[in-house]
Amino acid sequence: MAKQVKLSARPRADVGRNSVKHLRSRGVVPAVIYGHKDQPANLEINTREIAALLKHAVGENILVELDIAGTPKLSLIQEVQHHPVRGDILHVDFLEVAMDEVLHTEVPVEPTGEADGVKNYGGLLEHSLRSLQIECLPKDLPEIIRVDVSALGLNQSIHVRDLILPEGVKATSDADLTVFSVAEPKAEAEPVSAADAAKGPEVIKEKKPVEGAEAAKK
Numbered sequence: 547m548a549k550q551v552k553l554s555a556r557p558r559a560d561v562g563r564n565s566v567k568h569l570r571s572r573g574v575v576p577a578v579i580y581g582h583k584d585q586p587a588n589l590e591i592n593t594r595e596i597a598a599l600l601k602h603a604v605g606e607n608i609l610v611e612l613d614i615a616g617t618p619k620l621s622l623i624q625e626v627q628h629h630p631v632r633g634d635i636l637h638v639d640f641l642e643v644a645m646d647e648v649l650h651t652e653v654p655v656e657p658t659g660e661a662d663g664v665k666n667y668g669g670l671l672e673h674s675l676r677s678l679q680i681e682c683l684p685k686d687l688p689e690i691i692r693v694d695v696s697a698l699g700l701n702q703s704i705h706v707r708d709l710i711l712p713e714g715v716k717a718t719s720d721a722d723l724t725v726f727s728v729a730e731p732k733a734e735a736e737p738v739s740a741a742d743a744a745k746g747p748e749v750i751k752e753k754k755p756v757e758g759a760e761a762a763k764k
Contacts, residue, residue: 550609550620551599555579557615558588575635579612579621582642589614589640596635600626604689607653612640620645620684643684650718652677653688655725659696663728669700670729678706679719686714695726703727 558576560568566576573593580586589612599608600623608623621640629636643649655678663669678691691711693704707721 550611552611552613553591553595553599555589555591555612555614558590575638577638577640579614579619579640579642581621582644584642587614591638593635596638600635607651607687607689609643609684609687610640622649622651622684622687645684647683648681649684649687650679650681651687652679653691654678655691655693657695657726658692659694661695661698661726661728663698663700663702667700668731670731671695671698672727672729673725674727675706675719675723675725678709678717678725680711680715681718682715686712688712688715693726698726698728700728700730 555577558569569576569590570593574590575593575596577589577591578586579589599610610621610623612619612621619642621642623638624641625639626635627637628634655673655675657671657673661669661671664671680688682688688711691709693709695704698704703724704726705721706717706719706723706725709717709725711717
């Protein structure tokens, strides 16, 4: 299941571009928590703490016990916005959850092992579905779904309906979607010899009529 970690947060009153710049200059990141029965609330969290939390996470689904000025709230990191160039954390969205309520979220899918069609026949493993839509209780939430592709032969596929999921987890993605498949190796073009390359392409010239040929036909 997904790890449950603790993280401190403080209510944030100021909003807007200028206030966000001020927050980042103080080493904090703007955030928001929404969902469940409460209205969305603006927060601020320590930049180093959230960066360390994300760095050591195996997957993207992280259950967080937010300590908001002494009030604990169980939440799921829903989205993290990064700077497109520097990669800095710009904003974090938390979804408040309850241990007895079913979650609807996405979990990354990762292959394990080497497919038989790749290992023994030179095929290509195609990863068609990168994340799986699921539903489960927070206590059953997996960080990542790992799929053993070792038995997958040439022109064979693994679909959503074939996945063996952890107990308490149900896939809500289309059952017919392909997750992994092994395609046949691409045919290589025949090599061109140095002599043929030196000759260049063959040019077919139009034949000129022989003098007097037209006269002879008349």
